[in-house]
Amino acid sequence: MSMDVTFLGTGAAYPSPTRGASALVLRCEGECWLFDCGEGTQTQLMKSQLKAELVFPYVVHELVPTADQCPTEELKEFAHMNKVDSPPKEGQGRTILLDSEENSYLLVDDEQFVVKAFRLFHRIPSFGFSVVEKKRPGKLNAQKLKDLGVPPGPAYGKLKNGISVVLENGVIISPQDVLKKPIVGRKICILGDCSGVVDDGGVKLCFEADLLIHEATLDDTQMDKAKEHGHSTPQMAATFAKLCQAKRLVLTHFSQRYKPVALAREGETDGIVELKKQAESVLDLQEVTLAEDFMVISIPIKK
Numbered sequence: 282m283s284m285d286v287t288f289l290g291t292g293a294a295y296p297s298p299t300r301g302a303s304a305l306v307l308r309c310e311g312e313c314w315l316f317d318c319g320e321g322t323q324t325q326l327m328k329s330q331l332k333a334e335l336v337f338p339y340v341v342h343e344l345v346p347t348a349d350q351c352p353t354e355e356l357k358e359f360a361h362m363n364k365v366d367s368p369p370k371e372g373q374g375r376t377i378l379l380d381s382e383e384n385s386y387l388l389v390d391d392e393q394f395v396v397k398a399f400r401l402f403h404r405i406p407s408f409g410f411s412v413v414e415k416k417r418p419g420k421l422n423a424q425k426l427k428d429l430g431v432p433p434g435p436a437y438g439k440l441k442n443g444i445s446v447v448l449e450n451g452v453i454i455s456p457q458d459v460l461k462k463p464i465v466g467r468k469i470c471i472l473g474d475c476s477g478v479v480d481d482g483g484v485k486l487c488f489e490a491d492l493l494i495h496e497a498t499l500d501d502t503q504m505d506k507a508k509e510h511g512h513s514t515p516q517m518a519a520t521f522a523k524l525c526q527a528k529r530l531v532l533t534h535f536s537q538r539y540k541p542v543a544l545a546r547e548g549e550t551d552g553i554v555e556l557k558k559q560a561e562s563v564l565d566l567q568e569v570t571l572a573e574d575f576m577v578i579s580i581p582i583k584k
Contacts, residue, residue: 346406384482401475414466496534
């Protein structure tokens with residue numbers, strides 16, 4: 282099953298001539314999920330290769346934040362959301378409370394994926410997201426099927442789908458008899474506006490992520506300013522990635538002062554490439570990707 286991420290915008294705060302406001306799409310077999318949709322996302326969608334997939338149903342859910350997700354002086358009144366009420370007037374949407382044991386919010390749990398949100402610290406409550414593909418049955422072992430006398434045909438499909446079959450001689454063949462090890466699913470984690478995670482929920486959910494997307498609004502020399510405004514720097518993003526043992530880190534949500542690589546002036550020491558170097562220095566020179574508008578990153582199936 283194909284899976285990729287398209288960055289519709291990679292800039293902080295607002296759209297500019299060189300970067301759209303932060304927004305990205307996770308696409309799985311044509312199904313698209315939008316995350317962190319900044320101003321002008323619809324326009325960016327129309328410019329992207331996803332434009333044919335603009336029409337889709339949607340449901341609005343409400344995540345109830347906690348008081349430790351933003352400065353006390355910025356905390357809004359959330360008392361009216363302290364319990365799950367009857368379904369909201371808009372229909373299908375849910376009010377979702379924090380699971381205090383897991384330190385996360387369960388958003389989706391279906392046959393293919395588990396999607397959870399976790400708390401981030403920002404000027405106003407913010408959330409990160411973990412999308413985990415569930416394990417899939419391993420491949421059929423052709424030699425074992427032959428040795429056990431399983432005839433090609435419908436029986437193969439049943440075994441692949443976890444259903445036992447009975448041969449003409451009465452022998453029962455179970456899926457575990459002929460299936461190789463399950464294929465481990467992929468994990469994508471997305472952290473929007475934040476200067477860090479709240480508690481350990483985010484670290485646990487992002488552990489060994491195949492792709493970790495993290496904001497890096499300002500460079501490391503402006504770390505105090507970044508934190509003051511609830512944002513991160515490359516060092517902060519890379520430190521979190523290292524803690525989670527993420528396999529790949531992608532930085533996004535850059536201040537509009539940082540132009541894309543193609544537009545950077547030769548010899549710049551405070552440009553976008555410097556952010557890449559700062560992050561890689563924390564990760565022992567493991568390559569870090571700088572997101573750009575309309576960049577597409579594929580997440581291959583694990584073997």
